[in-house]
Amino acid sequence: MSGSLLSRHRVFVKSLVSQVVRRSLKTTASLNMPAQVGDSIPSVDLYEDLPTNKVNLAELSAGKKIIIFAVPGAFTPGCSKTHLPGYVQKADQLKSQGVNEIVCVSVNDPFVMSAWAKDQNTSGKVRLLADPAAAFTKALDLTVDIAPLGGVRSKRYSMVVENGKITSLQVEPDGTGLSCSLADAIKL
Template structure:
């Protein structure tokens, strides 16, 4: 697993912005910015849809007030699914980032094999990144939701 004070690995992601699919690198998303990124096992899944993403949507302005430039939600899903999920959750201010091939998730060592649930997925976590360097990493134990929620991360800023 990636260590705090490490540089994030360089990969390509996809997301939608203003109806257009964007391909962006780690450097483009994180360089020169303070970013909160949280990852979920899957879009449209119960804890992810009922609690995890909504907490960041509701608290988005508080993150900005604390000096965060960007809030990102990552999942090992495709960009179309992430875009539809974001729209269904009123997450217009959050980048709904697709790690479709799990390249980033594997590179940081936070993948989980789920079998029939969708194969390789991300573990649930939240991180604070400053100019591409990992500052905080809160990883949930399997089937838990205690340390990666919006309120916990806000308290750390």
């Protein structure tokens, strides 16, 4: 190998090792990568209204275009005043652009999500699904630990899923802010 080719090879290997180390520090114990555009949506059961009403988003998105957005917690200020209301207000417009379903996910129990849906008048506009053990959120590797909310929660994000594949994904840079995951910023 020539000197310059060998030098470029060493830089490449160092960069690759650095990326692997950074990724392993930022991911779950199983070293999953956070969800990315092109990934299949995980086949995990969530709950709507009651623990007996299972909804599997992989199945729900089969042959459809859906929006999934996640919030750190039901009834929290940013989620109740801005995030969820934005999707409720824009639901008809988004559905007129080919979206079949709009789903809000939170690491809460189904009873809390049901009460929040009634409080926010989401019927027919946005479905609120509970991820009580954070199984869906962990499968996406989009968890965040927020001690005042009880520990493991979901990062705030929005995604478009078409026929089971993520086609657009916006994760808030700090995991909880209100910028790129809002209804006005959704990338269909």
